[in-house]
Amino acid sequence: MQTPVKRPETADIHSSAIVDERARIGENVRIGPWCMVGPHVTLADGVHLHASVIVDGHTTLREGVEVYPFVTIGLAPQDLKYAGEPTFCEIGAGTVLRENVTIHRGTAQGEALTRVGSNCLVMANAHIAHDCLIGDRVIIVNNVVMGGHVEIADDAKVMGSAALHQFVRVGRGAVVGGVCGVEMDVIPYGSVLGNRARLVGLNWIGLKRSGVAPDEMQAMRRAFRELYPRHGGSETVLEARIAAVRTEYGHLPRIAEMLDFMEAPSHRGLTRVARGEGSADTEGA
Template structure:
């Protein structure tokens, strides 16, 4: 398709070498570069830009202002042997940027039938977002991150380079996953995990400060964290007792209650274990 369909806005720009199905829905000012391929069930919002050699397939919706760099594929069939061609979906939120070689697969009938990446996200080169993953708004996923199916990542989380997320893992809002980190269990909201096998080392203090969280609330979160994850030789109460204590004593701190609710929610993978406090440096405590 070298000429825009009569139903597309006149502001649409399509390179002569691109292949765009006439049934695709294109918004105003869409730019489709050389050697791109856009399938018939694709919806591109306003100001979407596909640089070159981008493949958008399946029932896929790109929000306004999405920008996609070369050799990215979005909405292709999932890497799941149970998939039998069911009409599942993929959605990318507005103003999200996908860098080179990113792959994002559509959902499966065994999941919720949709893979979703939120708005204002940055997914860097060579990252893979598997089927049925749900990624919140403002998430940054750094180069070479891979994830299994059904992973959930909360708003504002940061996943550093070459991290690997096991299927069904939940990453809480504002959490930090360190580079080259294998995450086999859930990471609490605002948690910071490091290591070859992820271990919780504290809360993501830098992110909290950048979000404008005031010092009294940060101090309350610090106290709550120390109750939930006591120092070696400290309180030996079972987790349920510690959760009850934090829920009672920090009832007026919404972010602490968010952490408690996350820890009490059903989980397929359990919670990431904390590293021994003696191994946590003062620099990590303040990070």
């Protein structure tokens, strides 16, 4: 049985909050009214739970995490196979979780871990399911929902009310449009739109903002056109196009990352290009 953990004098815990005496509380932690913190929880230095927040399970909130009212973190997953195993949940440093966000801990059948990276923004009413792995600096907009085992890499953005199928992968720097049903993997730096997500190009705006040089942008445009020919027509299969692009552009790290992602094992396969689009994306270098 866990023994009580001494709390630092700098912790500010409201009198109405219920904080288990075994929870680990860091320096300058603020816990507002009507919050509940379970026995296996760790709140690192500077964590702020505004009000009516529930944190349970084997859950760790890293330094400076800010959690707004009515958020639940680390509760049992919505998975009928879950039998109470001690699984985990982790929120990275500097991440902000807005109102009504729900994040469930992992399952023994998955990674046994649900993780949200550092400096992310998860907006109101979003749901992050069991065993999801979210990278750093990810933005998840209001009402986004995702099934279990979703992976979202660093710097990706998922716009409002998008729905991500279980086991979907979203690559680094990709953007998912609003009200998008994402059933298949989104390549790094890709941009998907539509009721059923279709690839419409690369995330040129995000690439520009991240400081990608114009010559590399042009190379990425040419590589995308070879991988996804205009109007979808091609005399070669995707594997051959990947090999050709790797030969010509594989020395560029972002293009190599795209190709590695496309060749990696996948539960869902790759999102298809929008009919008639191919290389017709208009935001270019």
